[in-house]
Amino acid sequence: MRRLLLRSTLAAVGAALALLGVPLFALGVIVATAPAERRARLVERTSGLQGVLILSSLVIALVLLGLAAGWFVAQRRARLLGDPLTALADRAERLGAGESRFLPLDSGIGELDRISDVLSRTATQVTRNLAAERDFAADASHQLRTPLTALLMRLDEIASTDDLTVVQEEAQVAIAQVDRLSKVVDDLMGRTRVSDPTRPSVSLDAVLASLQREWQPAFAASKRSMRIHGERGLRVRATPMALGQIVSTLIENALAHGRGTVDIAARRAGPSVVIELGDEGTGVPPAIAPHIFERSVSSSGSGLGLTLARDLAEDNGGRLELVSTQPAVFAVFLSEADD
Structure with missing residues (x-):
């Protein structure tokens, strides 16, 4: 990421300097290699107020052209970095909203791709954990239902009889069912x-x-x-x-x-x-x-x-x-x- 930012900055500055420096360098070469008479006429034409205005206009035009080129290059480089960041943020937002799938990003930027891979693995693990929790809740419901049903039957037997012997027998079975229910809960809590x-x-x-x-x-x-x-x-x-x-x-x-x-x-x-x-x-x-x-x-x-x-x-x-x-x-x- 740092290398990409550095390259982007150097590319924008280099484009601006190139459009500013190349014409000036070319103009200097032309003046330096021109015959003496032509150089004298050029110096005469660029002297005075008119010459100052011409040179100033040329320099300003080159500066503006260099700034435009630098802005254009900077925009293109910014899109190369900004578009993957936007895509990554959008996928992370959908993940936070509950979407279970996270498609890995292939941007060519090492740091962003590593973040994308981490988010993808995290999304997969979260999905598996949620599925395991749903399965555990369903299993717990089923395991608890049977002893609770049996316990309810025993309590119904106790409630519907006046025979103390039957009440004692059913109460012992009910106590055993409560003990079994407690073991089921312990088994669920320590399930492996x-x-x-x-x-x-x-x-x-x-x-x-x-x-x-x-x-x-x-x-x-x-x-x-x-x-x-x-x-x-x-x-x-x-x-x-x-x-x-x-x-x-x-x-x-x-x-x-x-x-x-x-x-x-x-x-x-x-x-x-x-x-x-x-x-x-x-x-x-x-x-x-x-x-x-x-x-x-x-x-x-x-x-x-x-x-x-x-x-x-x-x-x-x-x-x-x-x-x-x-x-x-x-x-x-x-x-x-x-x-």
Whole structure:
């Protein structure tokens, strides 16, 4: 930038001096090389008042011409610098107004191009951060909705009965739901995408039994049932909160979009434990099946819940797959714990 300004100034001054000095130098050369008689006649003509006026007019004309040339050159050089600055300011203003895209500037001026590159990278990062925040808010909403719904069901049971035994049982479950809700909040606040190699060992039986108690009122209200079977005593490497959320999302999906009994089976498959969940509904439409885990899909039992469940499975070293479309059967693969 400094070099450009220096070159622009020198170009304007040089143009002015050239238009002023070249004619005077040429006139001096002509006078110096002219014969003596011609020089004498020239001196005689330029002497006196008339000569002074002629020379003064010539010098003034050359000065004005030099100033005009310098102004013209300065204007052109100023546009070379001013137009990129104006374009950069305009793009920065649009970025500040909320436009997510920032097209890099290619002005040929190093300093301006570096500023443009920084703004472009910043705009990209801000866009990514905003998208991540929107995804986090959507994930948080979905993760909090399930325990809140289960808690509301338990409170409804308490409010609708006078049996103290039932009240105590439901109150214990409600307390467990509050504890789970607190863990969900803690999990959201400390959420990370980095896999943890020291994932704890969790009893699959305990998690499934807890989920069966949690979802029993919802299944009873819809006059449907849940069946849990398969190998017992299995332990997997996962956080209890994440495993519960994954299976709970699949149960919610089957309850909302499936029919009949929801069947949950657990078994070993090599070094992994597989949890399969299906129902007796019509299944997943073929057009949706390839995209069922995409965040943008929001019908026929897919959408944000399955997207989040898949992400949680991957965060815990496993995976979630749709292994059958008709009927719909989802499978969660997790590493088996040795202890």
